[in-house]
Amino acid sequence: MSFEVLVSTADLCQSATLFISFSAYLPQWKKLLETRSSKNISLNSWFLWLVSSVLSLFYALVQISVYGTGVVLAVTSIMTTAFLCFTIILVYRFRPETEEVPATLPLAQTSV
Numbered sequence: 001m002s003f004e005v006l007v008s009t010a011d012l013c014q015s016a017t018l019f020i021s022f023s024a025y026l027p028q029w030k031k032l033l034e035t036r037s038s039k040n041i042s043l044n045s046w047f048l049w050l051v052s053s054v055l056s057l058f059y060a061l062v063q064i065s066v067y068g069t070g071v072v073l074a075v076t077s078i079m080t081t082a083f084l085c086f087t088i089i090l091v092y093r094f095r096p097e098t099e100e101v102p103a104t105l106p107l108a109q110t111s112v
Contacts, residue, residue, distance in 0.1 A: 011072045018076045025083045029090060038091040046091055050084040057081055 032038055057077035063070030 014072045014076055018079050021080055021083060025087060028087060032090040032094055036094050038094040039096050041091050043091050046088045053077060053081045053084050
């Protein structure tokens with residue numbers, strides 16, 4: 001397999017990750033928009049995925065800057081970061097109101 005074919009195949013595979021990721025986000029977005037609730041969704045996990053995506057974007061931009069390659073990785077990283085930001089916005093927006101804790105808790109009855 002020639003180098004050009006290998007690189008083209010790798011670019012195609014990286015491009016496919018964008019469509020695979022998008023199809024994975026769609027059901028989550030649909031559920032959040034329909035139920036208007038993100039009660040059982042971990043916001044911390046989504047923030048960690050966002051950090052991971054931003055690091056991938058940084059890596060891609062360095063590759064472009066230093067070697068002149070990695071445009072496909074940069075584009076998919078930008079889109080994935082955008083998908084994650086949109087998801088985090090939805091999760092945060094539909095977070096249920098926290099229940100207020102009473103200022104004083106009833107004391108336990110003790111028998112003397």
